[in-house]
Amino acid sequence: MGQSWDFSFLLENLRSYNPDACKITVVIRLTARICDKRKDYFMKMTEKGKNKYPMWIVWLLALIVAIIIFYMISPTSVQHPSSTSSTTNAEAPSFTLSDIDGHSVSLSNYGGKVIILDFWAPWCPPCRREIPDFISLQNQYASQGLQIIGIGLDQPNNVASFVQEHGINYPVVVGNDAIINLYGGISGIPTTFVIDRQGNIINKFEGFTNRSIFEEEIKKLL
Numbered sequence: 001m002g003q004s005w006d007f008s009f010l011l012e013n014l015r016s017y018n019p020d021a022c023k024i025t026v027v028i029r030l031t032a033r034i035c036d037k038r039k040d041y042f043m044k045m046t047e048k049g050k051n052k053y054p055m056w057i058v059w060l061l062a063l064i065v066a067i068i069i070f071y072m073i074s075p076t077s078v079q080h081p082s083s084t085s086s087t088t089n090a091e092a093p094s095f096t097l098s099d100i101d102g103h104s105v106s107l108s109n110y111g112g113k114v115i116i117l118d119f120w121a122p123w124c125p126p127c128r129r130e131i132p133d134f135i136s137l138q139n140q141y142a143s144q145g146l147q148i149i150g151i152g153l154d155q156p157n158n159v160a161s162f163v164q165e166h167g168i169n170y171p172v173v174v175g176n177d178a179i180i181n182l183y184g185g186i187s188g189i190p191t192t193f194v195i196d197r198q199g200n201i202i203n204k205f206e207g208f209t210n211r212s213i214f215e216e217e218i219k220k221l222l
Contacts, residue, residue, distance in 0.1 A: 089202075092117070092195045093182040097151070097173035100160035105149070105173050107199075113147040114221040115195040116214060119175065119186050121153045122162035126208035127190040131166055133211035137218070138170045144222045145197070151175040153189060196221045 092115070096106040107115070118134065120127035138148045150172035152159035163172050180186045183193070187206070194203045194217045203217055 089200055092193065092199050092201050095179050095182060097175065097179060098156075099171055099173050100152075100156065100163050105171050107149070110147045110149070111199065112197050113145050114197055114218050115193075116146070116148045116218070117151065117193040117195060118148065119151045119153060119180075119183070119189050119191040121189055122158050123154065124189050128162075129208055130190055130192075131168065133214070135167070135169055137211065137214060141218060141222060146218055146222060147171075149173070151179060153180075153186075194218065194221070 092107060094107050096104050099105050107117075116134065116137070118127075118130070120130070122128070134148050134150070137146065148170040150163075150168065150170065151174075152162075152172055153175045156174045159172060159174055162168075183191075190206075190208065192205045192209060192214075193201050194205075194214070196202050202221065205213070
């Protein structure tokens with residue numbers, strides 16, 4: 001009864017995984033981490049004697065816990081892209097949020113530009129996978145009027161560390177519940193909006209989306 005089952009250490013491990021790792025790989029790694037962190041407890045469970053359990057039951061227990069924790073930690077991680085028109089042709093809601101340096105950034109600052117508005121988080125593998133493409137698109141099309149804006153859905157220090165480590169070349173602000181609700185509720189990340197020069201939402205993508213798809217979208221608008 002005195003055993004502490006604090007699995008907060010798993011969050012840091014999940015954040016560090018390769019963005020291309022499949023869910024099965026992640027769950028296996030989490031299982032191993034659980035067994036390693038709680039090895040003293042599991043050793044007692046497998047000791048010979050009354051009411052002790054065989055090793056396969058212990059591993060099965062760890063696997064079940066890993067699966068539960070994985071889906072608790074990353075409920076908004078979406079692997080498969082989809083496009084939806086439910087919010088298209090509507091005016092993009094205006095907002096003002098603080099960037100990683102504490103400066104205010106408003107959508108209205110970029111009036112007249114084609115905008116890719118990306119809701120993401122540093123711990124989200126498909127989000128992280130998209131970042132190099134956004135950096136590349138910003139470099140290639142900024143002179144033609146493209147502006148990418150990232151909305152990080154995590155603690156400010158985690159967002160700032162990721163931005164600095166990966167050399168993100170576009171504004172990144174720290175999101176909150178208000179901005180999520182303003183954009184119709186974000187059910188999964190990454191969620192990305194394409195906004196035209198008139199400030200209207202042209203398309204919305206949920207899940208990892210290839211660079212070529214974003215490029216095709218913005219070329220119509222630039």
